[in-house]
Amino acid sequence: MSVCVIGAEKGGVGKSTLTENAAAIRAEVGYRVVIADFDNQGTCSKWISRREEHPDLAKIAVRRLRKEDRGNLRAFGELVQELVDSYDDVLIDVGGQDTGIFRAALAVADKVIVPLTPSPDDLDTVPDLADIVRRFDKPLDIRIVLNMTSGQPTMLKSMKKGLEGFSDVLPLMPKMIGTRVAFKYAKNKGQGVAELSKADGYDPHAANEMKDFYLGVFGK
Ligand SMILES: Nc1ncnc2c1ncn2[C@@H]1O[C@H](COP(=O)(O)OP(=O)(O)OP(=O)(O)O)[C@@H](O)[C@H]1O
Ligand SMILES: [Mg+2]
Structure with a gap:
């Protein structure tokens, strides 16, 4: 059983x-997987609805809080506990703006992945996050992954340089994820990039980067 939080304060960095x-x-490998969708837009929930049109794909469950329970820490805790009791792996998609829920997610996490894109705005969120990690009342297994890295080598370089100062609390995953249109095709189909058919826009670069990311998170 594992609880993996994919979270960041910044919007649009690739959490969902x-x-x-x-x-x-993870589901294709054979684990019973549930996504705990704490993104108010319900991005992953919509992706799962599209996925359900393909019964041949590995099944992934998704759960959300009821609208009236959003931001309610007790409801959050109860839902996560129920999922932990029922599945092998819980993947939590959470934004960092609602600090209460973000901290609650960190508290239940076995590992935390923070996607960032190479941009000054994303880098600006790092000192506050590093502070949260330093002051947190348990050690966190937390790492940053750089996403949508293609075509901006100068920015990427300065992003990596900027992150070096925080590497004691926020280490960087060694492999990055490029900007690949296959992610959009896959999103549209309720699939992962590794599951896309050639006709639907399979891109081996995207698939390999995602397999590396998966291995970086789950180890096998
Ligand atoms: N590596 C990538 N290559 C190309 N497009 C990507 C990549 N990662 C994410 N995207 C696209 O970027 C957009 C934002 O991604 P996503 O919705 O996953 O971000 P998010 O952090 O969950 O955003 P929000 O804060 O709004 O919940 C989406 O259109 C998604 O398809
Ligand atoms: Mg999202």
Whole structure:
């Protein structure tokens, strides 16, 4: 059993995309996987609805809080506990803006992945996150993954340089994920990039990067 949190304060960095893709590989490997969707937009839930149109794909469950329970720490804790009791792996997709839920997610996490893109805005969120990690009342297995890295070598270089100062608390995953349109095709189909057919836009680079990401998170 593991609880993996994919979270970040910054919007649009790939939290939902990486949650979906890691879940797809984990389920394909044979684990009972559930996504706990704490993204108010319900991005992963919508992806799962599309996935359900393909009964041949490995099954992934998804759960959300009721609208009236959003932000309610007790409801969050009860839902996560129920999922931990019922599945092999719980992947939590959570934004960092609602600090209460974000901290609650960190508290139940076995591992935490924070996607960031190479951008000054994303780097600006790092000092606050490092503070949270340093002051947290348990040691956190937390790592940053750089996502959507293609075509901006100068920014990527300065991002990596900026992150070096935080590597004691926020180490960087060694493999990055490029900007690949296959992620959009897969999203549209309720699939992971590794599951796409050639006709639907399979890209071996995207698939390999996602397999590396999966291995970096789950180890096998
Ligand atoms: N590696 C990638 N290559 C290309 N597009 C990507 C990649 N990762 C994510 N995207 C796209 O970027 C957009 C934002 O991704 P996503 O919805 O996963 O981010 P998020 O962090 O969950 O956003 P939010 O904060 O709104 O919940 C989506 O359109 C997604 O398809
Ligand atoms: Mg999202």
